[in-house]
Structures are given as C-alpha cells and as structure tokens.
Amino acid sequence: MRKTNYLDGSWNFGIDPKNKGESESWYTGSIPNAISVEVPHIWQREGDQFVSYNGAAWYERQVKIENLSRHHDYYLCFGAVDYSCRVWWNGQFIGEHEGGFTPFEFNIPSTLIKDDNQLSIRVYDYEANAEIPIGKQGSWYTRVSGIWQSVKLEVRAKTFISNVFVTPNIDQDSLEISSFVTGEINESTSINFVIKGHSLRDEQWGDKESISGTLEMVETTLPIFQEANNLTHFKTILHVQDMKRWSPETPYLYEIEVTVESKGKVDSYQTTFGYRKVEQKNGRIYLNNEPIYIRGALDQAFYPDTIYAVPSVEYIQKELQAAKDMGFNLLRKHIKAELPVYLYWADRLGMLIWAEPPNYVKWTATAQKRFVKLLNEMMIRDYNHPSIIIWSIYNEEWGLEWDLEFDVEKQDHVAKLFDEVKRWDTTRLYCDNSGWTHVKTDINDHHRYFALPEQIKEWEYDLDEYVIGQRERNFVTGYQSNGEPLLISEFGMWGLPSIEKLRNYYKGKEPWWFVNQGDGTHQDDYKKPTTALVNHSKFGIREALGDLENLAVSSQKRMFRGVKSLIEEMRKRPQIAGYVVTEFTDIEWETNGWLDFMREPKEEFNRLVDFNGPICVIADISNRNLWSGESTNFDIVVVNDLAHLREVTIKWEFVDANQQPYEKLNGEIHFNMNDETYWKTEDGIYITVPAVSNSEFAQLKLVLISCGHVVASNVEEFTFTNKHAFQKLDSTVYVHHLPQEFSNQLVNHDIEVTSELEKDVIVVTDHLDGEILTHIHTGGHAIFLAEAGDHLEGNGHYPFRKLPPGESWPRASSMNYINTEWFNGVPFHPEVGWEGSELFPDYVIPFADYKKDGTKRTINMFGSPRLAEESNVLAGYFQGWLGQNGGSIVHHRDGKGSVLIITWKLINQYGKHPIATQLLNKLIMKVKGESIYEN
Known part of the structure; x- marks a missing residue:
C-alpha cells in the first residue's frame, strides 16, 4: 500500500523579476527576501505587486521522511502548477514540466533521498501567453500563477498501478476495466480488483456484497493514451446485471480498488465511477x-x-x-x-x-x-x-x-x-x-x-x-x-x-479587481466597477434608482x-x-x-x-398592458422534465399590487398530462380586465397541482389602466410634422390641438426645423418625439446612438431606467419592466463615447456629457457598471424655452398603449414646469 506525505501548508516564496535565481543557485540555499505562504498558492492572492506580476518565482520547503525505505520509489506529485516549473531535490535537478492545469510527477532518484530534504521549485508564468492554454485568467479576470493545486510525496512499490479506467455499457450489462501498470511484470505478477458501493449523494452507500476478480494482460492499449511507453495494460470485461445506474436524481457511485502484487510488494489504486450511458439521438440528449x-x-x-x-x-x-x-x-x-x-x-x-x-x-x-x-x-x-x-x-x-x-x-x-x-x-x-x-x-x-x-x-x-x-x-x-x-x-x-x-x-476595502484585471479588450468603461462610483451621481441615475444599494x-x-x-x-x-x-x-x-x-x-x-425547475407552468402572453374592459386570452404551457404527471389542475388568479385578488378574475384548468413532457392549452385563460381607479400593476398567479401537491408555480406581470380616468390637460398642443392619426388620438383623449403656432402652445413634433427652433428660443416648449434617431431629418443638433440591435453581449448587460417620482401615477418600475414593452427606445442621446461597427472597420463615435449637465435626464440607459450612458427622456434648456427629447416609441402607440398614452400626457402636463430644470 502507498504511503503519502502531503506537502500542502507553509512554504517559503519569493519572486525573481530579474530571472537570476537559477544562475545564482537559489535551489541550494534560501530564497532572498522570501515570505511565508500557504500552498496550494496563487501568488496574485498576495496583493499589491503580486497581482500583476508575471515571470519567475520560487518556492522552497523542508521535507522530512520517516522510516526511509530503499525498497520503494519516491514520487513527487503535483496537482497543477501554472505555468511551467523546474524542480530540485536537495540541490539536484529532478525534472521540469510545462502546462498549468493537469497533474504530473517526478521519480526522485533513491540516491537523493534523505531523512531531511530540501525541495525547491522555480515557477515561471509567461507574460506573452497567446500560444499557451490560459482560459480566461489574465485575459478577462485576475491572472493565476504558482503552485495552485496540492503537492504530495508518494512511496510506491517498484511495480505500481498508474491508472484505472472503468467503461460502463448498460445495454450489455457490463463493465470494461482497464489498468495500466508501471514497472517489471513477470509470471508471478497478479492484478486483482474489488468493486463495492461508495455513496448515494452525501450518504455513504454500500451493498453488503462486493464484486471481485482478476485482470489479464493484453497487448493493446487504449486510444486515449497517445503515449503508453513503459505501461503494461491489464483488462477484463465484467458482467454486472444488477448494478445501479448513476443519474442526477439517484447518483449511485461505486468505488473500485485495483491491486498489483509483484515480488512480494503490493500497490493499490482506488477510484470511483458511475454506471451510466450518454448519447444523442432524435434531437435529444x-x-x-x-x-x-x-x-x-x-x-x-x-x-x-x-x-x-x-x-x-x-x-x-x-x-x-x-x-x-x-x-x-x-x-x-x-x-x-x-x-x-x-x-x-x-x-x-x-x-x-x-x-x-x-x-x-x-x-x-x-x-x-x-x-x-x-x-x-x-x-x-x-x-x-x-x-x-x-x-x-x-x-x-x-x-x-x-x-x-x-x-x-x-x-x-x-x-x-x-x-x-x-x-x-x-x-x-x-x-x-x-x-x-x-x-x-x-x-x-x-x-x-x-x-x-x-x-x-x-x-x-x-x-x-x-x-x-x-x-x-x-x-x-x-x-x-x-x-x-x-x-x-x-x-x-x-x-x-x-x-x-x-x-x-x-474588510472595508474595495477589491483589487475593481480595477479590471483583464487585457486590453476588456477595458471598456462598462466593464470597470470604478465607473459606477463615478457615474452614479450623473445622468439622472441617482434620482431614478437611489443610492448604489x-x-x-x-x-x-x-x-x-x-x-x-x-x-x-x-x-x-x-x-x-x-x-x-x-x-x-x-x-x-x-x-x-x-x-x-x-x-x-x-x-x-x-x-x-x-x-428553471423540472416542472414549470408558463403563461404565453402577447400583451401585458391592458385597458379596463379589454378582453384577452392566452395559452398555458406545462413543461414536465420528470415525466410522471397525469391528472393535474392549474389554478390561476389575478391580484393587485397589494396581493388582493380581483373579483371574478380566477379559475381552474383540469387536464391529463399522460406523462407527456410538454402540454399546451388553446386559449387556456380568457379574461375581461376589471375597472380600476387609475393605472396600476397587476399579477397573474399560476399554481400547478398534482395528487394534491403543488408541483410548480409562477407569477406574471401586467398593468391595468382605466381609459376614462385620465386627468384633463389644460395645455394646448401644436402638432408638427406628425401623422394625422396621431393628432386624432390626442383629440380622442381630450387634448386640445391647435393649428396655430402661438407662444403658449406646446409643440409635439419629430422634426426640429427652423420654425420650431425659433419658437423654442423665444420661450416656447417642445416635446421632440425622436424615436427615429439617426433617420430624423431635423434633429436640432441633438446626437443619437443606435443601441445594439439583435444578438448583443454588451446589450445583455444594459438597463433602461426612469425617474418614477417624476412620472408619479404611471405604473413604472425604476428599472422599467414589461410596462415598457412595445415602447423601449432603439436610440438614446449618447453621453459617453462609443464604438460603431462599420462594414470595414470599427468607428469611434463621440458622446455629449455636456448635454447631460445642461439638462434634466428623466430616463436613460447604461451598460454594465453604469457605462456607455445615454438619455432616452431628456429635458434640455434651449434659449428662453426648452426641448423635451424622448426616444421612446410613442407616435404609433399613443392612444392604443396604456403606458404610452399616460407617458406622453405626463410630459405635456409638466413640460412647462419650472421644477423640471432642477437636477
């Protein structure tokens, strides 16, 4: 049996920025200016200069060996060292290794083994690492360097087992067991195995019975061994009809011990395995x-x-x-x-x-x-x-x-x-x-x-x-x-x-990685936590979202x-x-x-x-923002990954923001799943929205019941709005350069529309031409419906940035936010949820520099942070850590008047979409207010 001396724990460590340690024979003495560290060790954990350090570093410790044996071999085993290392034992070089993620070992010559020994290791992590496997350490996140996995000294027989492979075949009720042996093999060498239960989840599990047998030497190797020099392959195929199968639900784990005996010396190797099969067919795993x-x-x-x-x-x-x-x-x-x-x-x-x-x-x-x-x-x-x-x-x-x-x-x-x-x-x-x-x-x-x-x-x-x-x-x-x-x-x-x-x-400090540790491709403003500390007080973010918490x-x-x-x-x-x-x-x-x-x-x-559970009940909703009196229906989908559902009931009800149920807005659906994995109703829920006082959030609650037990539940978000509860506006509106249908919708919602551009009227337009700009400069106010962004013919010198369309990793980090206090009475979440569906902007006014992908090259575009300083940002956009900022509702002082720019999609939604209608009404109501200039 193997004796193992684990070498994790206290080591001496020091960096070698001039790469002179080997020429100065640091492996024969002590490391200059060494500090004590705990191995496994990643030197970036030491902070300060070590975070960004790459190059040579040294580790050293004393190794005491008790009961020294000359009849066994000593192997120094590493879990992983990043990236390359050279190793000395008692001042003598014993080997080197390249590669930062997998185990390796060195056979220490018996002549070097003493009762007290010095182990010295030079680790080198390359600054130029494009041609070595690195993953995302050092490229996206903090780099990893050093002896980052365990180290141990194993005492082995001269003939020992290097590896064991267990290959299950559940269709043939069999196991193929392969063992590879290092060292001399003769007629007296025997290879035996014992299999028994190991565990089921966190509990020990074991049948009273075990399976034992013998492996026979074969001439072939396994394809997975690209180099099998000095290894002898032993193998058997074992019939195991009653072996329990491994799965996420029942993770039966077995253990196998393979033993080799040669010349009276015994070595054993233990590992665990599971009895399972994986394949893909019919579009499924x-x-x-x-x-x-x-x-x-x-x-x-x-x-x-x-x-x-x-x-x-x-x-x-x-x-x-x-x-x-x-x-x-x-x-x-x-x-x-x-x-x-x-x-x-x-x-x-x-x-x-x-x-x-x-x-x-x-x-x-x-x-x-x-x-x-x-x-x-x-x-x-x-x-x-x-x-x-x-x-x-x-x-x-x-x-x-x-x-x-x-x-x-x-x-x-x-x-x-x-x-x-x-x-x-x-x-x-x-x-x-x-x-x-x-x-x-x-x-x-x-x-x-x-x-x-x-x-x-x-x-x-x-x-x-x-x-x-x-x-x-x-x-x-x-x-x-x-x-x-x-x-x-x-x-x-x-x-x-x-x-x-x-x-x-x-412990009260900002972590080192607040300064992004990635390479140059990850230095965008929105990938830096420090950006949030700077931008939180800008662009209306604090007013909309409160403090950083x-x-x-x-x-x-x-x-x-x-x-x-x-x-x-x-x-x-x-x-x-x-x-x-x-x-x-x-x-x-x-x-x-x-x-x-x-x-x-x-x-x-x-x-x-x-x-995300194995059983889900999902509402297939096309419209979440509804008027009182409006009727709608939607399907219900049940997903069943466990395949043991039969008679089930879906209970549903709508509740208000205080979790109080709406009268007669509930019901039940009964059906038989028949153990199917997927089931969909047709028009499963039909409702008529009840009368509400103004406009409010509502929720649909779904519960799936099987055999008297709740097996899944879900909650969906809605808004309900009373079309007849709108406050009549005192303002008169002049509609400029917009479709007649838009004007008609304003009139239908009791807004007075004039054909005369007078000083006191509020202009609503998507075109800032000379006439409208003069009106603004002389004290007028305009609402600029700028949803078309770069396609606008008259933009009044306001810049626009098109947000990334389609699939976009940067946009997945983004948020649209709104000052809910300013839009009091309109059901908005500060982070804008489903109430913004159909309205979300494709464009923002850029406050930060950004990049635009062209056909042949990336174009650097410029933002306008000054515009944000001159304005009140009522709604905006950011990516990641509050970078790549832009405004989507911005009130800008211009001359003696003002322009309220909004890039939300309102032109075709006003009068039809409850939130769009309220949003524009609120802008018309408040555009003249002096309070809007306060930042």
Missing part, C-alpha cells in the same frame, strides 16, 4: 436511454479570495446544493480544468458537468500541440467521473482566430480533432466549437445574448427563424446538421451586486425578469433540448451570475425554480 432536458449554468469557478482554487470541500458541497436548489442539473465548467475534488462531489451529489479545456489565443503549430496535449491529459484525468457527459473542444473559435467559417485548414483541424477525441472516449458527447459555427459536433449549440423585455420580439424571432428554423446556418460550408440536439449554451443578463456587501467581505436591487430585479423570460421562451419550444445560462456566479467585474461573487443569492432569486 439521452441519459441511461431516457431523454434528459438540460437546465444548465455556465460556471467559470473563480472565487473571491482564492481565485482559481476552491476554498474547501464544504464550499463545494454548499455550491452544488445551491445549484440544485435553483433547478440546475448541469454546470458547464467554462474553459477551465476543474479541480478533481469538485468533480468528485459533482459525481456524488448528482450534478451533470460539461467540461471544457482552457483556450489558447494565437493559431500556431506550437499552440495547437500544447492544446491537444492538455485536452488529452484532462480526459485521462477525468475519465471515470460519471458527472461529465459533454466535452467542448473549442469555445467560440478562441484559438482559431475567429475565422473558422472561412479557413479550410482550421476546419480540417477541428474535424480531425473531433474524430480523435471521439476515439479517445466513446462514452461522452462532444461539441467541436461551442456556441459558434460548427464543423462536426454532437451538440448544435448557440450563444445568443438578448436583453429582455426590450428585445422580446427579436428573441422569439431568433429562436424560431434562426436556431430552430435554420439549423444548417450554424455549420460551415461543406458540413451540415444531422439532427443534433439544439442547445442555447450561453445567454443571460447582468444584475449588479451590492457594493456594500463586497466592501464588507473585503437600491440601484443594485433594481438591477437584480431586472436580471430576474429578463432571464425568466429568456428561459420561458425556450421552454415553450419543445424543439430545443436545453440551455446553459450565463452564469452561475458573478466573477469579479462580470455580474451576470445567479449568485453574487460571494455565492449569495440575488434579489427575487428564491423564485428561480419557478421557471
């Missing part, structure tokens, strides 16, 4: 021959203190349980080689894993070789984890320089590598290029970022016409879809965290509303096989996590399971 719908989250596994290293086993357990409580059944470990201990607990607690190797950046032969080697090492290391059901090869062409669609050489590389990894491990699914153009793949996945509610129509169109309707468009020319499962494997929205909580967590609450409510709708639209479409939301937790400046960086839930996220 199947687990154990049953379809499974993927409800996943992207998990980049960065931590607020320990960066890349998980703080503790308890931390892992809590995190995985939180994911399950939120309804997830899969985590996509995004371009990071996850820690083996994390994968073990994913196996044990029943969380599916989508694994993915860290990317390189520059397309060179050297980079490709390093990448393929890393991928192979990860797949060898993680072969026995049943939780891993999918491997990505590339993500979004990172390393392929973003031209896979046009580069045949890269297409050939991806196709061949896909075939190769399928040969290495036949038990899993593979995605060739996650999210972007595919060549060969088991998963036809997409990365699609939209901001809802603003882009609801675009999101629906994208799903129906592109993702579902044109599967082949997601493949390069010459390759085609073969009916692979459709997944949206990235999407999501931002919800800013509490800065106060962050400061408290970091209230702003965070509004941002998180917007995020909840948005991801709820994004997911519900996918779940309404049974052609989609699952999704992976971006993302599980916040990471430094990127705040689209469902948990914040400290792993605490965000606002309203106790309701995530409503739409």
Whole structure:
C-alpha cells in the first residue's frame, strides 16, 4: 500500500523579476527576501505587486521522511502548477514540466533521498501567453500563477498501478476495466480488483456484497493514451446485471480498488465511477436511454479570495446544493480544468458537468500541440467521473482566430480533432466549437445574448427563424446538421451586486479587481466597477434608482425578469433540448451570475425554480398592458422534465399590487398530462380586465397541482389602466410634422390641438426645423418625439446612438431606467419592466463615447456629457457598471424655452398603449414646469 506525505501548508516564496535565481543557485540555499505562504498558492492572492506580476518565482520547503525505505520509489506529485516549473531535490535537478492545469510527477532518484530534504521549485508564468492554454485568467479576470493545486510525496512499490479506467455499457450489462501498470511484470505478477458501493449523494452507500476478480494482460492499449511507453495494460470485461445506474436524481457511485502484487510488494489504486450511458439521438440528449432536458449554468469557478482554487470541500458541497436548489442539473465548467475534488462531489451529489479545456489565443503549430496535449491529459484525468457527459473542444473559435467559417485548414483541424477525441472516449458527447459555427459536433449549440423585455420580439424571432428554423446556418460550408440536439449554451443578463456587501467581505476595502484585471479588450468603461462610483451621481441615475444599494436591487430585479423570460421562451419550444445560462456566479467585474461573487443569492432569486425547475407552468402572453374592459386570452404551457404527471389542475388568479385578488378574475384548468413532457392549452385563460381607479400593476398567479401537491408555480406581470380616468390637460398642443392619426388620438383623449403656432402652445413634433427652433428660443416648449434617431431629418443638433440591435453581449448587460417620482401615477418600475414593452427606445442621446461597427472597420463615435449637465435626464440607459450612458427622456434648456427629447416609441402607440398614452400626457402636463430644470 502507498504511503503519502502531503506537502500542502507553509512554504517559503519569493519572486525573481530579474530571472537570476537559477544562475545564482537559489535551489541550494534560501530564497532572498522570501515570505511565508500557504500552498496550494496563487501568488496574485498576495496583493499589491503580486497581482500583476508575471515571470519567475520560487518556492522552497523542508521535507522530512520517516522510516526511509530503499525498497520503494519516491514520487513527487503535483496537482497543477501554472505555468511551467523546474524542480530540485536537495540541490539536484529532478525534472521540469510545462502546462498549468493537469497533474504530473517526478521519480526522485533513491540516491537523493534523505531523512531531511530540501525541495525547491522555480515557477515561471509567461507574460506573452497567446500560444499557451490560459482560459480566461489574465485575459478577462485576475491572472493565476504558482503552485495552485496540492503537492504530495508518494512511496510506491517498484511495480505500481498508474491508472484505472472503468467503461460502463448498460445495454450489455457490463463493465470494461482497464489498468495500466508501471514497472517489471513477470509470471508471478497478479492484478486483482474489488468493486463495492461508495455513496448515494452525501450518504455513504454500500451493498453488503462486493464484486471481485482478476485482470489479464493484453497487448493493446487504449486510444486515449497517445503515449503508453513503459505501461503494461491489464483488462477484463465484467458482467454486472444488477448494478445501479448513476443519474442526477439517484447518483449511485461505486468505488473500485485495483491491486498489483509483484515480488512480494503490493500497490493499490482506488477510484470511483458511475454506471451510466450518454448519447444523442432524435434531437435529444439521452441519459441511461431516457431523454434528459438540460437546465444548465455556465460556471467559470473563480472565487473571491482564492481565485482559481476552491476554498474547501464544504464550499463545494454548499455550491452544488445551491445549484440544485435553483433547478440546475448541469454546470458547464467554462474553459477551465476543474479541480478533481469538485468533480468528485459533482459525481456524488448528482450534478451533470460539461467540461471544457482552457483556450489558447494565437493559431500556431506550437499552440495547437500544447492544446491537444492538455485536452488529452484532462480526459485521462477525468475519465471515470460519471458527472461529465459533454466535452467542448473549442469555445467560440478562441484559438482559431475567429475565422473558422472561412479557413479550410482550421476546419480540417477541428474535424480531425473531433474524430480523435471521439476515439479517445466513446462514452461522452462532444461539441467541436461551442456556441459558434460548427464543423462536426454532437451538440448544435448557440450563444445568443438578448436583453429582455426590450428585445422580446427579436428573441422569439431568433429562436424560431434562426436556431430552430435554420439549423444548417450554424455549420460551415461543406458540413451540415444531422439532427443534433439544439442547445442555447450561453445567454443571460447582468444584475449588479451590492457594493456594500463586497466592501464588507473585503474588510472595508474595495477589491483589487475593481480595477479590471483583464487585457486590453476588456477595458471598456462598462466593464470597470470604478465607473459606477463615478457615474452614479450623473445622468439622472441617482434620482431614478437611489443610492448604489437600491440601484443594485433594481438591477437584480431586472436580471430576474429578463432571464425568466429568456428561459420561458425556450421552454415553450419543445424543439430545443436545453440551455446553459450565463452564469452561475458573478466573477469579479462580470455580474451576470445567479449568485453574487460571494455565492449569495440575488434579489427575487428564491423564485428561480419557478421557471428553471423540472416542472414549470408558463403563461404565453402577447400583451401585458391592458385597458379596463379589454378582453384577452392566452395559452398555458406545462413543461414536465420528470415525466410522471397525469391528472393535474392549474389554478390561476389575478391580484393587485397589494396581493388582493380581483373579483371574478380566477379559475381552474383540469387536464391529463399522460406523462407527456410538454402540454399546451388553446386559449387556456380568457379574461375581461376589471375597472380600476387609475393605472396600476397587476399579477397573474399560476399554481400547478398534482395528487394534491403543488408541483410548480409562477407569477406574471401586467398593468391595468382605466381609459376614462385620465386627468384633463389644460395645455394646448401644436402638432408638427406628425401623422394625422396621431393628432386624432390626442383629440380622442381630450387634448386640445391647435393649428396655430402661438407662444403658449406646446409643440409635439419629430422634426426640429427652423420654425420650431425659433419658437423654442423665444420661450416656447417642445416635446421632440425622436424615436427615429439617426433617420430624423431635423434633429436640432441633438446626437443619437443606435443601441445594439439583435444578438448583443454588451446589450445583455444594459438597463433602461426612469425617474418614477417624476412620472408619479404611471405604473413604472425604476428599472422599467414589461410596462415598457412595445415602447423601449432603439436610440438614446449618447453621453459617453462609443464604438460603431462599420462594414470595414470599427468607428469611434463621440458622446455629449455636456448635454447631460445642461439638462434634466428623466430616463436613460447604461451598460454594465453604469457605462456607455445615454438619455432616452431628456429635458434640455434651449434659449428662453426648452426641448423635451424622448426616444421612446410613442407616435404609433399613443392612444392604443396604456403606458404610452399616460407617458406622453405626463410630459405635456409638466413640460412647462419650472421644477423640471432642477437636477
């Protein structure tokens, strides 16, 4: 049996910025100016100069060996060191390694082993890292350097087991067990195994019975071993008819111990495995021959203190349980080689894993070789984890320089590598290029970022016409879809965290990453937390959203509303096989996590399971802003991932903002699911909106009941408005350059419209020509309906910025906000929710410089912060950390008068849309008020 001496703990550490330590033989003595650190160690954790340091650094410690044996070999084993290292034992060089994510080991010559030993390690992390696998550390977030996983010294027999692979085949009721042995093999060498139950979730589990047997030597190796020098392969195929299958619901985990005995010395190797099968067919992913719908989250596994290293086993357990409580059944470990201990607990607690190797950046032969080697090492290391059901090869062409669609050489590389990894491990699914153009793949996945509610129509169109309707468009020319499962494997929205909580967590200080630690591609203003500290008092943000803590609450409510709708639209479409939301937790400046960086839930996220659980009840709503007396109907969709629902009842009711039910606005729907996974009513709910006093928020509450138990619930947002309760306006309006239908609607709503441009009238126009500008300069007031933005012929020198249309990662970080106090009486959320549907602006007045994508190049455009200083911003827009600012309702003093510019879509909605009607009425009512000039 192996004896193990764990070397984690206190080490001496020092940086070597002149790279002179080796020439000065630091490995024979002590490290100059060393500090004491705890290994596993990431030197960026030390703060100050270490955060941005790259280059050489040294680690050193003493290793005491008790009961020294000359009949065994000593192996120095590393979990991972980033990036390269050279190792000395008692002043003698024993080996070097390149690669920052996978384990390696050195056999220490017996002549160097003493009772007391010195271990010295030189680590080098390269500043120029485009040709090495790095993932997102150092490119998006804080860099990772050092001995960041555990170190141990193992005492082994001369003949020992290097690895064990267990391959289940549930269709044949069998297991293939392969073991690879290092060292001398002779006729007396025997290889035996014992299998027994290991665990079920967090409880130990074991049948009284165990399975034992013998492995036989074979001449062949496994395809996953690119190099199997000095390894002898032993193998058996075992019949296991009654073995329990591993699944997220019942994660039965088995353990196997393989023992080799040679020349009287014994070595053993233990690992765990699960008995399960993964495949794709009929547009679905199947687990154990049953379809499974993927409800996943992207998990980049960065931590607020320990960066890349998980703080503790308890931390892992809590995190995985939180994911399950939120309804997830899969985590996509995004371009990071996850820690083996994390994968073990994913196996044990029943969380599916989508694994993915860290990317390189520059397309060179050297980079490709390093990448393929890393991928192979990860797949060898993680072969026995049943939780891993999918491997990505590339993500979004990172390393392929973003031209896979046009580069045949890269297409050939991806196709061949896909075939190769399928040969290495036949038990899993593979995605060739996650999210972007595919060549060969088991998963036809997409990365699609939209901001809802603003882009609801675009999101629906994208799903129906592109993702579902044109599967082949997601493949390069010459390759085609073969009916692979459709997944949206990235999407999501931002919800800013509490800065106060962050400061408290970091003991009253702002964390180092408030200064963005990413490379030059991530230095936009909205990606910098410091921007929020500067801009919070500008652009009407504080007036609309309150202090930074209230702003965070509004941002998180917007995020909840948005991801709820994004997911519900996918779940309404049974052609989609699952999704992976971006993302599980916040990471430094990127705040689209469902948990914040400290792993605490965000606002309203106790309701995530409503739409992210295995059973969901969803209302298919086309219009959420209704007039009293208006009748409408909508369908109800029930999604059932557990496939055990039969007789069910949906109870529904409408309640007001105080949770008081509306009279006669309730009902029940009874039906039989017959264990189907998808069910949709036709005109399931029909209502006539009751009379309300003015205009108010309302909610539809849905409850799904089966066998007397509530199995799902949901809440949907509405507004109800009394068309006849509008306050009559004293102002007279002059309509200029607008359709007659618009004037008619004003008249229909008791607004006096004149054909004479007189001093006291309020101009409503989409065209600021000379006549109107003169009226303003001499003391008149105008409401400028500027929804057409850049297409306006008369813009009065006001600039406009078109917001990113369609799929847009930056826009998914954005928020439209409004000063609800100024629009008192109109049902608005500060972060503008579904009450803004059909009205959200396509343009804003830019207050910050921005970039516009042209056909041949990106164009730098200029914002006008001075205009914001001269005006009262009543509604606006920002991205991320309050950057890329713009105004959508801006009252600007001009001469002796004023212009109230609004880019919301009101021209065709006034009189028809309850909120549009109230919004313009409020502007007409207050445009002359002196209070509007106050900032």
